[in-house]
Amino acid sequence: MNVVVTHGPQETEAFGGRVAKLVRPGWLLGLEGDLGAGKTAFVRGLVRALGSPARVHSPTFSLMNRYAGGRMEVVHLDLYRLTSPEDLVPAGLEEPLLRPEGVTVAEWISRARFDGLPHLRTLRFRWIDENTREISHDLPGL
Numbered sequence: 001m002n003v004v005v006t007h008g009p010q011e012t013e014a015f016g017g018r019v020a021k022l023v024r025p026g027w028l029l030g031l032e033g034d035l036g037a038g039k040t041a042f043v044r045g046l047v048r049a050l051g052s053p054a055r056v057h058s059p060t061f062s063l064m065n066r067y068a069g070g071r072m073e074v075v076h077l078d079l080y081r082l083t084s085p086e087d088l089v090p091a092g093l094e095e096p097l098l099r100p101e102g103v104t105v106a107e108w109i110s111r112a113r114f115d116g117l118p119h120l121r122t123l124r125f126r127w128i129d130e131n132t133r134e135i136s137h138d139l140p141g142l
């Protein structure tokens, strides 16, 4: 397990930028961690570093945003409001979780309680203090 400590949202975005160098089509990144832990900040840096001009914001009500225009498409899910894993199917969320075409990034991935996501890589975000976050992951080379 690797641990990265960031001091301010820009450093969390920069870490997303480093992950952008590794990601390949078909990856599912699951982001865990409390409200305000920096998950959306990470996605913002990832999307920007992939070259998309899209504005990243929390898909809180839509549950899903898509960011095109970069090296690969990013599908951004926020499963916080998911009350039951069965709701994934009518919301059209099953496909990007099971078979990402570009990269799928899912905040609150544990809400899905999916078995059989062999392509899932989990990153855990922890609030340390107002400006400090800790990110644990097992991505190689970071």
Ligand SMILES: Nc1ncnc2c1ncn2[C@@H]1O[C@H](COP(=O)(O)OP(=O)(O)OP(=O)(O)O)[C@@H](O)[C@H]1O
Binding pocket: 006, 007, 008, 009, 010, 011, 012, 033, 034, 035, 036, 037, 038, 039, 040, 041, 042, 058, 107, 125, 130, 131, 132, 133
């Ligand atoms: N080191 C840091 N990394 C990331 N965000 C930080 C950091 N320090 C302070 N912040 C602030 O914390 C907030 C992080 O919010 P963000 O929306 O990324 O969290 P989140 O994990 O996506 O929360 P939610 O579960 O509500 O979607 C932002 O307001 C950001 O400015």
Ligand SMILES: [Mg+2]
Binding pocket: 039, 040, 041, 058, 078, 107
């Ligand atoms: Mg968020």
